[in-house]
Amino acid sequence: xxxxxxxxxxxxxxxxxxxxxxxxxxxxxxxxxxxxxxxxxxxxxxxxxxxxxxxxxxxxxxxxxxxxxxxxxxxxxxxxxxxxxxxxxxxxxxxxxxxxxxxxxxxxxxxxxxxxxxxxxxxxxxxxxxxxxxxxxxxxxxxxxxxxxxxxxxxxxxxxxxxxxxxxxxxxxxxxxxxxxxxxxxxxxxxxxxxxxxxxxxxxxxxxxxxxxxxxxxxxxxxxxxxxxxxxxxxxxxxxxxxxxxxxxxxxxxxxxxxxxxxxxxxxxxxxxxxxxxxxxxxxxxxxxxxxxxxxxxxxxxxxxxxxxxxxxxxxxxxxxxxxxxxxxxxxxxxxxxxxxxxxxxxxxxxxxxxxxxxxxxxxxxxxxxxxxxxxxxxxxxxxxxxx
Amino acid sequence: xxxxxxxxxxxxxxxxxxxxxxxxxxxxxxxxxxxxxxxxxxxxxxxxxxxxxxxxxxxxxxxxxxxxxx
Numbered sequence: 001x002x003x004x005x006x007x008x009x010x011x012x013x014x015x016x017x018x019x020x021x022x023x024x025x026x027x028x029x030x031x032x033x034x035x036x037x038x039x040x041x042x043x044x045x046x047x048x049x050x051x052x053x054x055x056x057x058x059x060x061x062x063x064x065x066x067x068x069x070x071x072x073x074x075x076x077x078x079x080x081x082x083x084x085x086x087x088x089x090x091x092x093x094x095x096x097x098x099x100x101x102x103x104x105x106x107x108x109x110x111x112x113x114x115x116x117x118x119x120x121x122x123x124x125x126x127x128x129x130x131x132x133x134x135x136x137x138x139x140x141x142x143x144x145x146x147x148x149x150x151x152x153x154x155x156x157x158x159x160x161x162x163x164x165x166x167x168x169x170x171x172x173x174x175x176x177x178x179x180x181x182x183x184x185x186x187x188x189x190x191x192x193x194x195x196x197x198x199x200x201x202x203x204x205x206x207x208x209x210x211x212x213x214x215x216x217x218x219x220x221x222x223x224x225x226x227x228x229x230x231x232x233x234x235x236x237x238x239x240x241x242x243x244x245x246x247x248x249x250x251x252x253x254x255x256x257x258x259x260x261x262x263x264x265x266x267x268x269x270x271x272x273x274x275x276x277x278x279x280x281x282x283x284x285x286x287x288x289x290x291x292x293x294x295x296x297x298x299x300x301x302x303x304x305x306x307x308x309x310x311x312x313x314x315x316x317x318x319x320x321x322x323x324x325x326x327x328x329x330x331x332x333x334x335x336x337x338x339x340x341x342x343x344x345x346x347x348x349x350x351x352x353x354x355x356x357x358x359x360x361x362x363x364x365x366x367x368x369x370x371x372x373x374x375x376x377x378x379x380x381x382x383x384x385x386x387x388x
Numbered sequence: 389x390x391x392x393x394x395x396x397x398x399x400x401x402x403x404x405x406x407x408x409x410x411x412x413x414x415x416x417x418x419x420x421x422x423x424x425x426x427x428x429x430x431x432x433x434x435x436x437x438x439x440x441x442x443x444x445x446x447x448x449x450x451x452x453x454x455x456x457x458x
Contacts, residue, residue, distance in 0.1 A: 149391045159442065159456070168440055168458045177391070177435040182442045182456060202443060205451060278433055281395075285429050288398050292422045295405030296415075351412065359412045 026100035037096040039110060041123060044068075044092070046084045057083055061092065061107070070094070072109035084114045091122065121225075128230045128255060137237050138258045144242045146262055147210050149276050152179045154209040154241070156199045159184040162217040163246070163267040170268050175275035181206055187216035192226040200235040212239050213270045214256065215246030227254035236260060246270035346377040391432050398425045 020028075044061030051057050055074030060067050070092070077083070084090055093111040098104070113122055132138060153171075157163045159182060171178045183206075185199035186192045196214075203212050214236060216224075226232060227247045236243055236259045245260035246267040257263040264270035345351070352360040354372050366372070368388035374381045389397075401422045404410055410418065441453040 147392070149395075151390065154443075164458060168438065171438040176437050177432050178438040180438060180440045181453070182440065184442060202445065202451070206443065281391075282433055285395070285398075285426065285433065288395070288402055289426055291402045291406065292398075292419070292426070295402060296419055353413075357413060 022103075023100065026098065026103055030098040030100055033096045033098045033105065039093060039095040041091060041093050041126065042107070044090065046088045046090055047086055049083050049086060051083050057109075059083075061090075069104055069106040070109050071097075071106055072112060076110055077112070080112050080114070084112070088114060090114050091120075093122075125228055125255070128228060128233070131230060132233055132255065132259065137233065142237075142261075144261045146242050146244070146273065149175075149281070150211040150274055151177060152181065152206075152208040152210050153274055154203045154206055154212040155180055155182045156185060156196065156203065156212060156214040157182070157216055157267070158187045161187065163187075163215050166217070166267040167213065167271045170271035171275060174272065174277045176278060178275055179208070181209060188219065188223045188226060193229045193231055196226060196229075196232045197235040200232070200239055204238070204240050209241050211244070211274055212241050213244045213246060213264075213267070213274060214260070215244075215264075215267050215270060216248070217267065218249040218252065224248050224252055224254060227256040232256060233259045244270045244274060345375065351375040352383075389428075391429060394425050394429050394432070398422060398429065401425070 042061065044063055047060040047062050047067070049057060049059035055077070057072040057077050059070050059072075061070050062068070072080075091113040092107070092109045094107040094109050097106050097108045099106055111122075136142065155164065155167055157167070164182065168180060171180060183199040183202050185195040187196070200212075200214070203209055216227075224247055227245070233255050236245070236256055242261040243259075244262045244264050245254070245256045246264040246269065247254045247256060248266075250265040262270075262273060264273055352366075352372050352374055354360060354365075354370075360366055360372060366385045368385050371382065371384045374383050401418050405415060405418055405422075440456045440458050442456045444452055444454050446452065
């Protein structure tokens with residue numbers, strides 16, 4: 001008997017590299033299992049659950065005819081709370097695994113939902129997610145940039161909710177030029193889905209709207225459920241202006257958030273993102289005003305020197321205003337206006353130009369006998385150089 | 389013109405004037421346009437208070453805006 005097994009090996013029928021070790025086999029099976037089965041949902045009855053001191057749970061899931069080993073790591077089961085008792089039917093989101101040390105197939109449980117009702121809710125969520133993803137609604141390439149200075153903003157929310165108050169408060173503080181158009185809708189309850197879809201459609205008929213914020217304040221999982229509705233998500237994707245979603249608190253995430261062009265954690269944060277800060281923009285405008293003045297300084301150096309010689313006090317005042325970058329643009333604009341070359345002309349200076357409108361700056365530009373035009377404060381005057 | 393467009397134009401004017409290759413007449417015209425746009429921008433920034441209105445749809449399907457106290 002022994003000879004029968006040894007002899008062929010000696011003859012080279014089983015060269016070493018074609019004989020697998022158990023470890024090689026199990027590693028190969030593990031790779032096959034892990035690489036080829038994406039995470040999925042499974043339903044079953046919990047059996048033989050043991051919660052170890054390490055915090056990990058080991059149990060079986062079974063139905064009438066079959067059974068599979070499951071493992072749920074401490075990090076994952078921390079969200080579940082108490083381990084489900086034997087016999088409980090659960091929904092579990094799992095990935096496949098193979099444990100080489102024992103040659104056992106097992107499931108790594110990622111999410112566990114102890115009641116069938118909740119499980120169904122999650123399954124529906126998963127279905128909607130897949131359907132929207134399949135149609136490209138979560139595609140980052142779809143995201144549109146928000147306008148820099150949105151003037152008119154449509155608000156799709158409840159007229160009675162805290163969200164509206166927060167949105168208005170932030171808009172008034174940051175951007176008083178904003179115009180807010182509330183498209184009222186219920187945001188929870190049986191009617192909410194239809195009303196939200198209708199309200200989002202209505203936004204497309206508001207020609208003035210440049211941006212749309214959709215949201216509500218915090219609430220229970222059921223309160224926020226309508227923002228996971230397939231119909232609402234699709235209506236949101238159809239809004240012709242950029243959209244911001246603001247549903248609940250920081251930790252609440254809904255499918256609408258993924259469809260919107262921008263996800264804000266709260267309604268207040270949505271308005272912060274929607275409008276610029278009037279103080280920042282004012283500072284930017286001030287800077288432009290200062291630069292405008294600076295550029296003109298160069299152009300009118302000659303005139304300014306003359307004015308300075310004439311002891312014009314106003315000139316000094318203007319320069320001090322410009323150099324200290326006073327924040328009141330109105331004042332600055334008035335002062336700038338006083339710097340205008342036109343004002344210089346009003347003081348009795350004139351600009352000489354030839355027939356083509358070129359400015360005649362030097363003696364050599366004036367040919368004896370040649371006609372030219374003088375620009376004075378209120379218009380042009382014809383003139384001619386004295387013959388030599 | 390929107391505020392964004394006003395500010396973009398203003399920025400362009402300032403850059404042109406700073407470049408120093410514009411003749412006096414053109415510079416003059418640009419400067420005056422700049423001052424005008426500064427005024428417009430300032431007016432927009434100085435608006436009193438954000439206005440809030442409700443969009444209402446009547447039975448016939450047409451839209452109207454109603455005042456809202458928030």
